[in-house]
Amino acid sequence: xxxxxxxxxxxxxxxxxxxxxxxxxxxxxxxxxxxxxxxxxxxxxxxxxxxxxxxxxxxxxxxxxxxxxxxxxxxxxxxxxxxxxxxxxxxxxxxxxxxxxxxxxxxxxxxxxxxxxxxxxxxxxxxxxxxxxxxxxxxxxxxxxxxxxxxxxxxxxxxxxxxxxxxxxxxxxxxxxxxxxxxxxxxxxxxxxxxxxxxxxxxxxxxxxxxxxxxxxxxxxxxxxxxxxxxxxxxxxxxxxxxxxxxxxxxxxxxxxxxxxxxxxxxxxxxxxxxxxxxxxxxxxxxxxxxxxxxxxx
Numbered sequence: 001x002x003x004x005x006x007x008x009x010x011x012x013x014x015x016x017x018x019x020x021x022x023x024x025x026x027x028x029x030x031x032x033x034x035x036x037x038x039x040x041x042x043x044x045x046x047x048x049x050x051x052x053x054x055x056x057x058x059x060x061x062x063x064x065x066x067x068x069x070x071x072x073x074x075x076x077x078x079x080x081x082x083x084x085x086x087x088x089x090x091x092x093x094x095x096x097x098x099x100x101x102x103x104x105x106x107x108x109x110x111x112x113x114x115x116x117x118x119x120x121x122x123x124x125x126x127x128x129x130x131x132x133x134x135x136x137x138x139x140x141x142x143x144x145x146x147x148x149x150x151x152x153x154x155x156x157x158x159x160x161x162x163x164x165x166x167x168x169x170x171x172x173x174x175x176x177x178x179x180x181x182x183x184x185x186x187x188x189x190x191x192x193x194x195x196x197x198x199x200x201x202x203x204x205x206x207x208x209x210x211x212x213x214x215x216x217x218x219x220x221x222x223x224x225x226x227x228x229x230x231x232x233x234x235x236x237x238x239x240x241x242x243x244x245x246x247x248x249x250x251x252x253x254x255x256x257x258x259x260x261x262x263x264x265x266x267x268x269x270x271x272x273x274x275x276x277x278x279x280x281x282x283x284x285x286x287x288x289x290x291x292x293x294x295x296x297x298x
Contacts, residue, residue: 033143033189034090037133043084048124056121057258063113064260071100075258079251086252131196139172142187145207148268152208153252159245160200167243182227183220
């Protein structure tokens with residue numbers, strides 16, 4: 001990914017991290033949870049978000065597209081918490097991530113364009129951080145989702161107390177069983193921190209097609225309690241108190257202008273993933289450009 005490659009290469013070579021699975025040379029298919037997930041969070045200065053940040057990020061998208069780069073990433077804006085943008089890139093393994101970093105470093109034209117975009121983008125930011133996560137299939141529930149047709153990710157971060165991993169695993173197990181019994185359509189993907197976040201940090205990604213699904217899940221709370229049963233709820237409360245240090249949930253909305261997605265995404269929903277150039281309103285006819293051509297797709 002355009003913001004992670006340089007820092008990753010140093011981490012991989014320093015720590016001697018080996019691949020989790022066979023590298024494919026491309027980012028993992030986001031329709032299925034990638035084994036390795038990298039995240040970049042950009043915190044924007046007050047008044048420097050919105051379309052201003054969209055245009056700045058468009059330079060990264062244009063650079064990747066011009067290079068026909070095989071690694072794609074998904075961008076989303078926060079709808080809760082601090083104003084920030086989250087970028088997700090999936091890989092089949094850490095070795096796959098390293099290959100992407102090396103290939104980027106060897107492409108002088110691409111790195112030059114990314115460096116220039118980074119300098120311009122930095123003026124809009126108050127802070128940024130990066131992390132890498134490992135997919136926990138055993139703690140996920142129906143994780144495969146039609147991401148190209150989703151519009152939101154609800155992301156919940158859990159901090160597990162040191163020495164209480166078994167309590168956490170047991171709590172997740174009984175929650176999965178309850179959902180399978182009472183609400184079998186509920187789905188999420190679980191990731192555990194590998195780098196860039198405190199040990200014992202977990203992220204739960206829940207995809208949403210619309211905000212109405214959030215209303216539905218809140219309304220279904222009694223169904224979950226019924227599926228758990230009185231004794232089950234008591235056990236879950238005990239395990240949660242023992243294992244969980246803190247928990248925080250936030251909602252993020254996909255941003256197609258900041259995302260560099262594959263052709264499969266665009267074919268699945270071109271209206272969303274290939275939006276009209278900024279400044280054009282629905283129904284307006286395109287006129288002769290008043291700005292340089294390279295600015296028209298930002």
